[in-house]
Amino acid sequence: GAVVSQHPSWVICKSGTSVKIECRSLDFQATTMFWYRQFPKQSLMLMATSNEGSKATYEQGVEKDKFLINHASLTLSTLTVTSAHPEDSSFYICSARGLIKEAFFGQGTRLTVV
Amino acid sequence: AQKITQTQPGMFVQEKEAVTLDCTYDTSDPSYGLFWYKQPSSGEMIFLIYQGSYDQQNATEGRYSLNFQKARKSANLVISASQLGDSAMYFCAMREGLDNTDKLIFGTGTRLQVFP
Secondary structure, three states: OOOEEEEOOEEEEOOOOOEEEEEEEOOOOOOEEEEEEEOOOOOOEEEEEEEOOOOOEEOOOOOOOOEEEEEEEOOEEEEEEOOOOHHHOEEEEEEEEOOOOOOEEOOOEEEEEO | OOOEEOOOOEEEEEOOOOEEEOOEEOOOOOOEEEEEEEEOOOOOOEEEEEEEOOOOOOOEEOOEEEEEEOOOOEEEEEEOOOOHHHOEEEEEEEEEOOOOOOOOEEOOOEEEEEEO
């Protein structure tokens, strides 16, 4: 299947700092990328949908000013958690889709805010 | 109302046996897609199988098959000849519409444990 690379795999940051997570489609052009959040032992909750070159569409209840999403090219989307707090600690995972039915996922990023 | 329902929080199966993971869905859109993903402890989401709402036959991918019963709105995953490496969380997901920009909605997952 297609390869989606997410970096970093895990990150620990201090409360109040910002963290950037990258999602790259390595062997296809991703017209759409999705960002999910997963709390321990829970399902994936969609945070936002981003299309290349346009503003992201956020799900209800997701603060767009806190979770900045940039999809500047067909192979890269970034999620920046601004002014992170301990309650932002979670597993963040992206998926990318091109002209195929399936959405392929990155490896996920485990964020811990201390 | 829940769009995707997985009623089994956990399942056990003996190695080499078959196991069925249940999934029911709710949509009024005639065009939709159903997906199953596997999530091992490492966290990555591994695509297993896809079924389109207009597909006439049940999808199969190796040891995975999808028992698609449209009238009952169910899309159960059948894993044949279970292996120890199949132990993981399994998520059912649905995409309404056939547009590639449409989002996936996930169920709550089923934790499968395969024992020797």
